[in-house]
Amino acid sequence: MPALDKRRWILLDAIILGSFQTQVAMAVGAGVLLVLALWFLARLALKPAGKRPGLVFDFAAAAIATWGAGAWSFPGETWVNHAGAVAWVAGAMLAWSMVDRLVFSARFQRRRAVHMPMILRQLIGFGVLLAAVSAVLTFGYKKEITGLIATSGVAAVIVGFAMQDLIANVIGGFSIHMTHAYKVGDWLLLDDGRRAEVREINWRSTRLLDNDQVSFELPNSEIVKGRIVNLNRPGEEHAVRMRFGLDYDVPPNVAKEAILAATAEVQGVLGKPEPNVFLIDYGDSAIIYELRVWMRQARLYNLTCDQIRTQLWYELKRRDLRIPFPIRTLEKRTPNVPDHLGKAEGGAVATVLSSGVLACLSEDQAKNLVRQGGIRIHGSGEAIVRRDEEGSSMFVILDGKVAVTGRDASGARITLAHLGVGECFGEMSLLTGEKRSATVRAEGDVLLLEIRKADLAPLFEEVPELVERMGGLLEKRHLATAEASKGGAAWSGGAATGDQRVSLARRIRSFFSA
Incomplete structure (x- = not known):
């Protein structure tokens, strides 16, 4: 009899154990199916917005699947009720996450360009979480929230002091x-x-x-x-102010003109409102001026300020103006100028003029032309002359290179030539009074000799051959410009005929005698 009872108990345990394992397997299967179903629905809902489920979805899916599987396989168990409370809170957070991704991120920001601040979205999410926890405590666990708050007042004060920052x-x-x-x-x-x-x-x-x-x-x-x-309120345009000190010998109006000239074509500077220069103070060693320019893109601030200061140095150098500095001791100051920029001090310029179109001049005539002309320095990328502007001088390149650009028959910009040491440009305006036919920009720092009409007129009387040479050069450039406008490749142009040179020489003499 005892042996029979023992066999019955063994059989009963086997039945119970098998039933429990079956329940666990069914619960696991149900949980996996729930996770897959939720993942499929979430992907289907978020696909039009280009979003993917995040950590909130993973946590909520796991909580809901655990509660659903437990409620189906182990109804009435205590842990199932706790899992249900967690699932309700996680579900509320999942609902807010879906609304945030579909409505605020996708619809407002992408379609309507309305940006909802992150802090407001996070505060709403915190409010949803707090409301869900309060609802679970009130309706699920029958807890009075007001009582919990009252009994934890001391702890709240401590936590408040710790989290005041x-x-x-x-x-x-x-x-x-x-x-x-x-x-x-x-x-x-x-x-x-x-x-x-x-x-x-x-x-x-x-x-x-x-x-x-x-x-x-x-x-x-x-x-x-x-x-x-x-810097973006009330509009994107905002002013930038920069201060410079110039010598007391420089008239204020001349100083203001030089500073404004340095802002031309600087990247980032707006044409409207126009730049302004104000005389701010009389300093110890300089008059202080303040430049105000207007910008729209603050990201270009460093580049814009650099270009203004760089262009101002070249502009002041060309105008023979200097930025003073306090002098504490009396000493003989040697110029800190690169060798290739100091050529105008010696006879090297006359040597450069001995080649090219001015080769017919004597050494004394070349030196005299250098003394009467003006030495100019231009920085890389500066426009020395511009197409269609008035001009009354020509330039001889003493050091560096320049690029000559014009327009073809369709109006597109083309590069006509690259000129180097000893070559000249601008002769068309000097010799005929016409407007500039091309734009010339410096390729790196370039040193130029500017020759004006008053400098060249006496030489035409002394050296008649110079008129013929200038006429030949002028006709050569005319032919080159015509070729370029029709799609020609070279700016050097074809050779001028004898009759053409004679005709241009007469035109030059007539213009200079007027």
């Missing part, structure tokens, strides 16, 4: 959003003088990217305490 940052971020102080994409002028673009505004800090492509974050509480300078 964090809370201040959250309040600061909410204040930034409500006052519209700045938004993602705006450029800010920071207290240290740097300009930085707003890349993200979250619940704790603002992430910025400066002109050096360095990303950094500033706590929201620190930003709202200081002065916020938004």
Whole structure:
């Protein structure tokens, strides 16, 4: 009899164990099916928006699958109720995540170009989480929320003191959003003088990217305490001010003209509103001027300031103006000028003139022409002369190279020639009074001798051959320009006939005798 009872108990245990294993297998299978179904539905919903399920979905899917499988295979178990509470909270967060991705990220930002600040989206998500937890505690566990808050008052005070900086940052971020102080994409002028673009505004800090492509974050509480300078409000146009000191001997109007000339064609500077120059102060060794230009793209600030300062150096050099400095001791100052820029001081310029179209001049005549003419320095990329502008001088290249550009028959810009040392340009305007027929730009730093009408007129009387040579050069350039406008390749042009040279020589003599 005892042996029979023992066999019965063994058989009963086997039946119970087999039933439990079957339940577990069914629960696991049901959970996997639920996860796959949720994943398929999420992918189907997020596909039009180009989004993918994230960590919130993974957690919610696992919680919902565990609760659903447990409720089906192990109904009435205590742990199933706890899993259900977690699943409800996770489901609420999943619902908000789907709304955030489909409505705010996809519909508002992409279709309507309306940006909802990250901090507001995070605060709404926190509110949804808090509401879900409160609902589960109230309806699921029959707990009074007010009682829990009252009994944990001391702990809340302790936590509040410990998290006061964090809370201040959250309040600061909410204040930034409500006052519209700045938004993602705006450029800010920071207290240290740097300009930085707003890349993200979250619940704790603002992430910025400066002109050096360095990303950094500033706590929201620190930003709202200081002065916020938004370069994009009320419009993208904003002024940039730069100060320069010029010699007391320079008349203010001449100084202002030189500074304004240096801003022409500088990248980033707007033509409207126009740049302005103000006389700010009389310093110890210089008169201080302030240049105000207008920009639209703050990311070009460093490049724009560099180009203005660079162009101003060349402009002041050409006008024989200098930037003074305090002198403490009396000493003999030697010019710190590169050798190739100091050619005008010796006879090297006359040697350059002995070749090319001016080769018929004697050494004394060449030196005299150098003394009467003007030595000019232009920086890389500067336009020395421009097409269709008035001109009354020609230039001889003493050092460096220039590029000559014009227009073909269709109006497209073409490069006509590259000229080097000893070659000249601008002779057409000097000899005939016509407007410039091409634009000439410096390729690197270039040193030029400017020859004016008054400098050349006496030489035509002394050296009649010079008129013939200039006429030949003029006709050669005329033919080259005509070829280029029709699609020709070379600016050197064809050779002029004898009759053509004689006709141009007469025209030159008539123009210079007028």
